Amino acid sequence: MPYAMPYAPGLFAVAALLLWEAAVRLTGVPSYLVPGPVAIIGAFLADPSTLLLSLLSTLSVTFAALIAAALLGVLLALAIAASRLLAAAIQPWAVVLQVTPIVAIAPLIIVWVGDPFVSLVVCATIVAFFPVFANTAAGLASAPAELVDLFRLYGASRVKTLWLLRLPAALPFFLAGLRISGGLALVGAVVAEFVAGSGGFASGLAYRILEAGYRLQVPRMFAALVLLSLTGIALNLALGALTRVVLRNR
Amino acid sequence: MPPPELLRIEAVGRRFAGGVEALRDVALTIGAGDFVALLGPSGCGKSTLLRLIAGLDLPDGGALTWQEGHAPGLGEIGFVFQDATLLPWASTEDNVYLPLRLRGVPRPRAMDDVQAALTRVGLTGFERARPAQLSGGMRMRVSIARALVTRPRLLLMDEPFAALDEFTRHRLQVDLLALWQSLGCTVVFVTHSIYEAAFLAQRIVLMTPRPGRIATELASDLASGPDRRLDPAYAALVAAVTRAMEGALAA
Numbered sequence: 172m173p174y175a176m177p178y179a180p181g182l183f184a185v186a187a188l189l190l191w192e193a194a195v196r197l198t199g200v201p202s203y204l205v206p207g208p209v210a211i212i213g214a215f216l217a218d219p220s221t222l223l224l225s226l227l228s229t230l231s232v233t234f235a236a237l238i239a240a241a242l243l244g245v246l247l248a249l250a251i252a253a254s255r256l257l258a259a260a261i262q263p264w265a266v267v268l269q270v271t272p273i274v275a276i277a278p279l280i281i282v283w284v285g286d287p288f289v290s291l292v293v294c295a296t297i298v299a300f301f302p303v304f305a306n307t308a309a310g311l312a313s314a315p316a317e318l319v320d321l322f323r324l325y326g327a328s329r330v331k332t333l334w335l336l337r338l339p340a341a342l343p344f345f346l347a348g349l350r351i352s353g354g355l356a357l358v359g360a361v362v363a364e365f366v367a368g369s370g371g372f373a374s375g376l377a378y379r380i381l382e383a384g385y386r387l388q389v390p391r392m393f394a395a396l397v398l399l400s401l402t403g404i405a406l407n408l409a410l411g412a413l414t415r416v417v418l419r420n421r
Numbered sequence: 422m423p424p425p426e427l428l429r430i431e432a433v434g435r436r437f438a439g440g441v442e443a444l445r446d447v448a449l450t451i452g453a454g455d456f457v458a459l460l461g462p463s464g465c466g467k468s469t470l471l472r473l474i475a476g477l478d479l480p481d482g483g484a485l486t487w488q489e490g491h492a493p494g495l496g497e498i499g500f501v502f503q504d505a506t507l508l509p510w511a512s513t514e515d516n517v518y519l520p521l522r523l524r525g526v527p528r529p530r531a532m533d534d535v536q537a538a539l540t541r542v543g544l545t546g547f548e549r550a551r552p553a554q555l556s557g558g559m560r561m562r563v564s565i566a567r568a569l570v571t572r573p574r575l576l577l578m579d580e581p582f583a584a585l586d587e588f589t590r591h592r593l594q595v596d597l598l599a600l601w602q603s604l605g606c607t608v609v610f611v612t613h614s615i616y617e618a619a620f621l622a623q624r625i626v627l628m629t630p631r632p633g634r635i636a637t638e639l640a641s642d643l644a645s646g647p648d649r650r651l652d653p654a655y656a657a658l659v660a661a662v663t664r665a666m667e668g669a670l671a672a
Contacts, residue, residue, distance in 0.1 A: 317506040320477050325523040325571075326495040335522070339510050420551060421510055 206390035211397060214390035222379060222391075226398050229375040232288065232360040233353075233406070236295030240352050243296065244304035245345065252311040252337065253329075269301040273359055277366040287374065291363045298359030302351035310344025311337045343418055350410040357403050426488050427453040427575065427607055428474065433483035434632075435469055443469040445632035447483070453574075456601055456608045458622035460615065460662070462670075466633025467611045471577050474609060475500055493575055496524055499568030501578040505560035507552040507567075513539070514548040517566045524571070531570075538566040541600060558589035565597070569604070576601075578610045582617065594620055595647040602645060615666065619658045620649055627662070629669050636669035 175182075188208045195207035202210045215222060247265065251258035277294045284290035314336050322332045364377030373382075376395045383391040428451045435444040443466040451457055459467040472478040473485060475498055487493065507516045517538055521531040539545055542562040552560055561581060568576060582590040598621055601608050612618050618625045619641065627636040641658055643649045 315506060317502045317504065321500060321506065322523065323477060324475060324498060324500055325520045327523045331523060339508065
């Protein structure tokens with residue numbers, strides 16, 4: 172039944188949810204240990220505005236971080252494409268940034284930056300930065316040598332070569348990096364919110380998860396978690412759609 | 422009377438950073454309007470020689486001297502690579518416009534030249550197509566149109582048809598010959614095919630590998646026109662080039 176293909180993920184989800192609900196009811200597990208889907212939806216509907224406002228807060232951190240990571244990533248990729256010295260100077264530190272666990276440095280950043288929103292954005296940017304930077308750098312270097320020669324033959328300036336050859340060649344790489352960075356920006360925002368939240372700063376869905384955990388409101392915890400997953404999926408799909416629109420003529 | 426000299430290459434050598442000696446003591450004179458084939462096996466430095474002529478690389482020794490007052494300016498050399506090397510995101514028209522765009526010619530003013538170049542290679546009607554929508558042969562035609570759009574005096578071609586199927590290659594060879602005869606520009610054509618060199622060129626320059634040297638040169642006096650391939654003189658020329666090649670490689 173190949174025509175059932177597009178519905179397969181949805182059908183699987185419905186089947187899994189039904190099984191989950193049935194298992195919870197049949198075994199009689201209390202909802203503060205494992206809530207069923209109905210209890211989770213109930214927890215969301217009991218107080219949707221707080222959760223949705225928190226989602227909005229997490230989303231604004233995510234988008235701000237994604238934009239910052241994209242700008243920073245492209246700028247640094249341009250810098251290392253322009254100069255070998257800069258490449259040698261910058262590249263190792265970009266890797267250091269990538270391998271440093273954000274949980275370990277988030278408390279410092281929050282203390283140093285002061286402003287809660289900005290410090291969350293800084294943390295999420297650090298997490299999201301690397302894929303868009305590394306991909307754009309690879310893309311800028313991906314223009315075929317013959318085309319670079321052709322531009323030289325016609326006396327093209329570096330700026331023209333960048334604008335007419337290297338940047339368009341880097342675009343698919345940049346978009347692929349952006350898609351990975353999008354998911355990471357959300358993860359980074361949530362991690363930073365957890366750290367900030369345990370310091371008493373209330374914001375975002377991660378804080379709601381923390382708060383509900385303290386109060387043993389496990390269904391509400393799950394509701395916040397589901398909202399986060401749905402956000403991640405939507406973000407991924409949106410960036411995928413953006414890629415298709417931008418590259419539709421290639 | 423021989424044609425006026427366009428370029429004199431004397432005692433040119435080129436050794437790469439890795440120690441590979443690509444060319445040694447190459448001497449060659451290219452006359453204005455010549456069709457010269459550089460023929461030789463892979464690794465004989467023929468592409469390196471082409472890049473030196475284009476100014477994309479510099480010789481370690483020797484000299485390339487252009488005819489007094491005729492050193493080619495920007496856009497006076499057209500280059501066609503083995504791959505079509507088109508911008509995949511740009512239409513046929515924009516790919517052909519590229520050399521003029523790099524010179525700063527505004528688009529509306531360039532369009533007549535772009536159209537003329539596309540007509541010359543038989544691609545009218547494909548202005549809006551992207552490279553991915555074209556066949557290999559058509560992509561190569563776009564690449565040739567791009568090289569012709571600046572009306573170059575010298576056209577350098579680096580095994581342009583090597584990656585095409587034989588039928589497409591035949592057609593493009595016939596069309597290139599007609600183009601050369603109507604444009605009157607100078608062509609230096611790198612190939613490893615004896616048949617291609619014999620069909621196209623007036624002068625066939627044989628090169629031997631590592632380090633690349635010019636072994637000998639053969640002149641062609643085939644009647645002009647696409648029926649050359651059926652001319653018994655063509656078969657004789659192929660035989661002569663084959664014998665010369667075997668001699669050069671055995672030496």
